[in-house]
Amino acid sequence: MKTVGIVGASGYTGGELLRILINHPEADVKVATSRENAGEPVFRLHPQLRKLTELKFVEPDLERVAESCEFVFLALPHGVSAPVAKKLLERGVRVIDLSADFRLKNKDDYPKWYGWEHPCPELLQEAVFGLPEFHRDEIRKAKLVANPGCIATASILSLAPAIKTGAVEKDRVVVDAKIGSSGAGIGVSEASHHPEHSNLVRAYKPSMHRHTAEIEQELSLKANSEKVTVALTPHAVDMVRGIMATGHSFLTREVTNQEMWKVCREMYQNEPFVRIVKDHKGLHLLPDPKNVIGSNFCDVGFEIDPHAKRLVTFGAIDNMLKGAAGQAVQNFNLMISVDERTGIRFTGVRPV
Amino acid sequence: MKTVGIVGASGYTGGELLRILINHPEADVKVATSRENAGEPVFRLHPQLRKLTELKFVEPDLERVAESCEFVFLALPHGVSAPVAKKLLERGVRVIDLSADFRLKNKDDYPKWYGWEHPCPELLQEAVFGLPEFHRDEIRKAKLVANPGCIATASILSLAPAIKTGAVEKDRVVVDAKIGSSGAGIGVSEASHHPEHSNLVRAYKPSMHRHTAEIEQELSLKANSEKVTVALTPHAVDMVRGIMATGHSFLTREVTNQEMWKVCREMYQNEPFVRIVKDHKGLHLLPDPKNVIGSNFCDVGFEIDPHAKRLVTFGAIDNMLKGAAGQAVQNFNLMISVDERTGIRFTGVRPV
């Protein structure tokens, strides 16, 4: 049993972390911080937790967090997280950071993609990119895990087999993503106003989206460190949860379904949270975020387009789980050497 | 560990029963029948179960079901279930029937509300109405449990405290229900066609709805067997899961919030799956199906209207869980004498 804390627990990711961790047999939630809601019971913001916990939000006092917790999950805005992580690490806490602050290895990528200089670049090499499928061993030993972005998780996992074949053009991998509204968090905005966010398909940051950097970083690792260039365009659609990352890449030679199946199977058949979806009958032929909502799965699939000599790939996740809180707990499980699925075995809720 | 079977496992309720039971520590799912899909892996219809079970649908051969299962859940259409239940009971199987076929105690109510004579009226007295909050002890010993209807569950649990006060007019209790599309099942129809079922508020069977009978039966028990008359009108709204039963009843004397709180607390404070929701701050002041989706909770609440001398009550459930599969497993847990929450402890998934 490990003592854990959640810093920034009033948002949606915080709510999901709480939901999972209060039921986790190896976690003892000591602290859930929220500056604005200190003193309130957590169920007032997260009504699904009513009658399930007496926990209250407390002020984010890092000294006290460090005293009471061996592990801390940071659900803070980009840019705010880094100095907090640093302080906690200095006090011997192991940190799972859900922001982007430690995802990129190259410190020059922060000014380029995020617009600011990294405040503690010395930690970037120490931080482990928290995608268990590709960094499992490092995560086990990590003091600081950088939980991947939601679009990035779906993109990387679905495109990795394509890159692995060596048969696609690496300088022009399109990712056309469709995302639910919860990804933008609990903060209200004109863009998230229900009348504006219903029945829409709104491209958001159609070029130079920040997740591009981590997708390229990780896919390049699958390309024997050859540079992969990603052309990412996310679209807000009318759903709350879920991400579909549709990849369009171009073939440099012929590829068969058999070859793709083989690569996918080698990569994922033993993965507890990745499923290959390419069925030949029924309604559910390919990944659809609908089919993973409420679970930690990433469903991946592919289609070969002989007409345009293209490989289409699909990656579907629940952005709050495999795209955030679920993957964070998967990382936590690795860090504490228990079954990776502990506390996150829940099956998708369907239909919803 | 009990052997269990699901007859009619290809629908949405079947899918939810499978999801719960394959993870249930005291259940060993031996059989999932579906005439149309015999031979198919269950994940083909229930894609959330992919990689989680190797189970396949089999033909509904009742002899074999009875041989292999101590407990059988029937997820069959109204009218089809009764003879199947009878056969299984004769072979010593304990049955949890999710249809309406054994919910009504008075055999004359079947011609009146359902339009057919009951084929085995002798079983009606033996059957136990499977609402644990009000029939827990009988359920424990039951051979045949009649799982309540979804609208009925939300209506009965939310109105029972009002009736209990003795302070509302019993001959005119309005229930205005709002229901998601999953309640109508997996079968396609013009009414459930997405372009027709989006952005709608469509009254369905605005008088003489069948659930009226079971709501009246159960609320009358709370009224010292005085007849309660229910005026039920359900409306289809644009959501997949969830039911809100808004009750409007009229006060015969003044009632205070304190009195209502007291009655609610006495009735529900020890109930594992009922929560009283009447908050004084924040966004979540009253029950909302949104806050129970993916859980087995029924949230109940109330508001006193001094202007119209009215008591407004609210009951919110996930129709697939507390309104169907979740409650069925709650009943199963009682029947096998384990903690009532076994296998259905999952917290709501929010926001979704």
Place this chain on the structure above:
Amino acid sequence: MKTVGIVGASGYTGGELLRILINHPEADVKVATSRENAGEPVFRLHPQLRKLTELKFVEPDLERVAESCEFVFLALPHGVSAPVAKKLLERGVRVIDLSADFRLKNKDDYPKWYGWEHPCPELLQEAVFGLPEFHRDEIRKAKLVANPGCIATASILSLAPAIKTGAVEKDRVVVDAKIGSSGAGIGVSEASHHPEHSNLVRAYKPSMHRHTAEIEQELSLKANSEKVTVALTPHAVDMVRGIMATGHSFLTREVTNQEMWKVCREMYQNEPFVRIVKDHKGLHLLPDPKNVIGSNFCDVGFEIDPHAKRLVTFGAIDNMLKGAAGQAVQNFNLMISVDERTGIRFTGVRPV
């Protein structure tokens, strides 16, 4: 051709007024004010108007508005509208006020229902309640029209025939309303945040809702000025446009479908914007807001419940049109003595 202005043109009602009036053959839109957006082209906030008008928002300078406009539509918050209306009236402008500020005849109702003293009670008798079906002649001559509330419009029109029969109990008329998110306007809030406003059924102000007052006022007129008491509970549901007002009233004597049809027909058969919907086949048996979206219609219907001796009534409107901008223009048409349907003949857009 009349010169018209819209004060408060940046909200959703303002957008709909603009859409209608720039295409209206008898209106010449001179001014659209918005303090926050002065100088911006109107299409920046109302993108549906791009390429259709060069109009820009201007500061709300009432002197200049009064100089350039014979008619002014006020789309301002409750409480803000009254003094603006007064100033414009003093300058000879005819005013159509879409707020609640002049809807109630009794000045004591403002402290009771709105919580403030009316600043110009002397105008309350002069103002005409802008429901053309019941106040057509007064509207024609009015200087100040108080456009009804959206829930009120659907409630009054659907319940008036029931009240007219004299066969329902007047002291307990339940209105259970279901409303789309656009009714709350363009201003963002926690309640309207898309993740919070999807897949919900959230009771809002379940007793003492402000529209109660105007519904009672108008229905009492149909009851030979006997007091009608309304028990109103609105619910936010997951749609952008539309209101369904379901009325539940109790019968004091038997009523037949024929009698109800007769009363409805007498009241509405010559009304250009009210339709009686009570079909006997097909999917569209009763009013549904879905079927009026994009039109100025109010669909009304009813069902007699012999079991509970209840009359269920249904009123469905597009809250932005018959519930706001469309009805305002219908009133304008009456005031300028043109065909009531001018500029608002558009048919509903279906399916949407």
Place this chain on the structure above:
Amino acid sequence: MKTVGIVGASGYTGGELLRILINHPEADVKVATSRENAGEPVFRLHPQLRKLTELKFVEPDLERVAESCEFVFLALPHGVSAPVAKKLLERGVRVIDLSADFRLKNKDDYPKWYGWEHPCPELLQEAVFGLPEFHRDEIRKAKLVANPGCIATASILSLAPAIKTGAVEKDRVVVDAKIGSSGAGIGVSEASHHPEHSNLVRAYKPSMHRHTAEIEQELSLKANSEKVTVALTPHAVDMVRGIMATGHSFLTREVTNQEMWKVCREMYQNEPFVRIVKDHKGLHLLPDPKNVIGSNFCDVGFEIDPHAKRLVTFGAIDNMLKGAAGQAVQNFNLMISVDERTGIRFTGVRPV
């Protein structure tokens, strides 16, 4: 005033044609056929038309249709339309065909993309592809107009400027489309069942989609008849109306915003139904189907991605209007030499 008929008037496209044409000042709707619904008033299937027309569906007797109508709109399934069109043409009727049966110029494309031999290939050259922006003069004189597909309309109009620049690779133009459920028509199916079609992102026919052929045909005309290869993947998302066609093409040389603006302007500034949307402030920066719902507009926009040397294009339409019935009437207007906007001037309904 022209006499017109609609063959296949019971579907959604039929409903929209009826809505437009019964209000069209130059059209006199003589016939609306529906084999299944002959004898029924059209409002029973299209409830938005209640109180607006007395028209009834009649049997599809082509002789009688030809006798009474100068113009006929065919809203029939692909493959069914061709022989009907032929018969009507032989009787001197001018035909606007909303199916795919006459869209492709090369008869060999039918076996390739549709799987059947064309029954009257001699008509393919005579037929005019009904995209007014690119074939206006031919449409005016046409006897047979092939109304473009919905995805095709959004794709062609948004990609044409990109192709026109000559600066994009023509052999790899990705179109990632997002479509609402109404596009699949009024017929029920498992795929369109509301619980299955909510909160989804489901790739449909992710390669070799039929609209590919007409998009390539028309874009190649903009490329000086050089072959353009399109890689199309449509996705069903949770909305009823609307299509977003996101194009991803790769630059062969640097392109500036100014250059793109210039090409767009030259192509579209005088087009009544195409708007260039590329704003620099506010929420509505790029095309979104939400902003054209209920109108005949196609909004087009673009973004230059310097990182991936990519041009992203956006085309948004209401699939029932510019993607079907609206464009059909636009073509009709050209054929009868009236203002192209007659009867289809309606502005988008927003928000919805």
